[in-house]
Amino acid sequence: AQTVTQSQPEMSVQEAETVTLSCTYDTSESDYYLFWYKQPPSRQMILVIRQEAYKQQNATENRFSVNFQKAAKSFSLKISDSQLGDAAMYFCAYRSRFTGANSKLTFGKGITLSVRP
């Protein structure tokens, strides 16, 4: 079974600064997807960024980028130019890519990010 670990329960960043959220995972599979989801106070789960394990290039979405280290099974999220609206809980998640696998997501415990004005 796959596991996802987010060891930092909370982080804080100054507005306009950069912050990195850490995530490690464990799997015996070679092909999979990794995700970062954002959950603001509204509780809505919002997809921030997705990485395919077979791609060596790190995914980027505007101010959000990842550092994907497949051998180390590490998947960190970097938020640049942090904004007050980035304050939320962030979840790292894993999904198998094998044909026939369901779209079940395995989530980490999450990290609460606060942004200081």
Add this chain to the structure above:
Amino acid sequence: DSGVTQTPKHLITATGQRVTLRCSPRSGDLSVYWYQQSLDQGLQFLIQYYNGEERAKGNILERFSAQQFPDLHSELNLSSLELGDSALYFCASSVGTGGTNEKLFFGSGTQLSVL
């Protein structure tokens, strides 16, 4: 707005009771997933339905059951409720069953409080 609708948004009930949570997937999505988010367990996958049939099962208690109807909406039934069942229950939907480019779209959840 994800297009996934969950009702009710909040539900307060007593131990031993039974409740039904409802989810309407995005138009065109055939899969519905149920997740439970609690402080101690985090986000846990409960069950998935695809086009009316159960597709995958996760950490779902025997007191819980779900179904997906012909119009593709889904209901999660929770019975003999215990204090520990208090949680945020999410529904998500996707087009298929796990294709390479599939995305999951989440509803805003139903907050269940068991008193």
